[in-house]
Amino acid sequence: MRTPPRSADLLSAFPELAAHARTATRLHPRPAPVRALDSHVGGPLRWPSDEPWPMCAHQVMVYEEVPLPLDLVTRMRQAEARRVQHHILAEGEVELHEEIAAFVGPGFSGWGTTNNGPVVGRRTVDAPHPTPTPLIAVAQLRAADIPDLPRPDGADLLQILWCPFDHADTNWGPALALRWRREADVTEPFLAPPTGDVGEDEYVPEPCRLYPEQVVDYPFCQELPADLQDRLKADERYLYSAIAPGWKVGGYASWHVTDLQATPCPQCAAPTNLLFVIDSKEYDSATREYWQPLDDPDPDDAQEPTGVIVGRYSALRIFACLTCPGTPIVTDLQ
Secondary structure, eight states: OBOOOOOHHHHHHOGGGGGGOEEEEEOOOEEOOOOTTSOEESSOOOOBTTSOOOEEOSOEEEEEEEEOOHHHHHHHHHHHHTOSSTTSOOTTHHHHHHHHHHHHOTTEEEEEOSTTOOOEEEEEEEEOOSSOEEOEEEEEEETTTOTTOOOGGGOOEEEEEEOSSOBGGGTSBOOEEEEEEOGGGOOSSBOOOOOOOOSOGGGSOOOEEOOOEEEEEOOOGGGSOHHHHHHHTTOHHHHHHSSOOSSEEESOOOOTTTOOOOOBOTTTOOBOEEEEEEESOSOOTTTHHHHSOBSOSOGGGSSSOSOOOBTTTBEEEEEEOSSSTTOOEEEEEO
16 A cells, blocks of 8 residues: 655645654554464454463543432522523523532533433443453564564564553553564464453454555654744645645654653653554544545544544554653553
């Protein structure tokens, strides 16, 4: 698969961008049977048979419903009936919302009813896993297949796993684990993963074959010199074509939700590098023109091929420090 050619006009108009270019490898995952020996999303891993499978010890987010007192519900309905306009709260409604939130307690996320059932307040709370939860495979990447995959301490195989539950200490996302290996050190037979509970079906990837393609990324606008930022803001092409969306290794991260954020190493505090992106979509309506691949073998599954959804159709980005022992990571979801 090939990404459409980038417009030469962009570099002609902004030749300074060339000095900031960085390669990235788009993975182009597409549903297909995969093997433990391959680079892939989902599917079996090249896991040593004498190494225990990782289990999740993080607290998980549990969604609870708290029945609301009839008097409180009645007063809320009466306040709603006093609205002059549907979308403008009546006098006293804000205070009643605060009363409901206080009654439901920490983690309050709203209130309502389902299928004309009782009116309940909803909250999310931390709780231990009900049963030990094995991590599930997200991706396996071979340096031989992925040009931009780093090789810390000579490793040439990266395995990414996560717990298929939401966790408060990971920004309401899945808890990650990375394993760096040397392929030559891992020979068959491989360990079959144990099965366990799944909290979020969208955290179970569809096994996908990869079609790696190296492309060029340019920085998020706020990472560039101020004078260049001002000029680029007037060019819509840069907003949508600078940074490759979708599952990728390396390149730059977009910070369109929060503006530019620091991602210091938790050990040495030095800046980290973008390692891997797990994206809910390969592209959207705004980026389709620039990033929908050509010659797609499975165009019907091109936009959401893996079935993975993180956040609200967001992207989970993994940043790594390649100098500290253990290759520590920082994650960001947006």
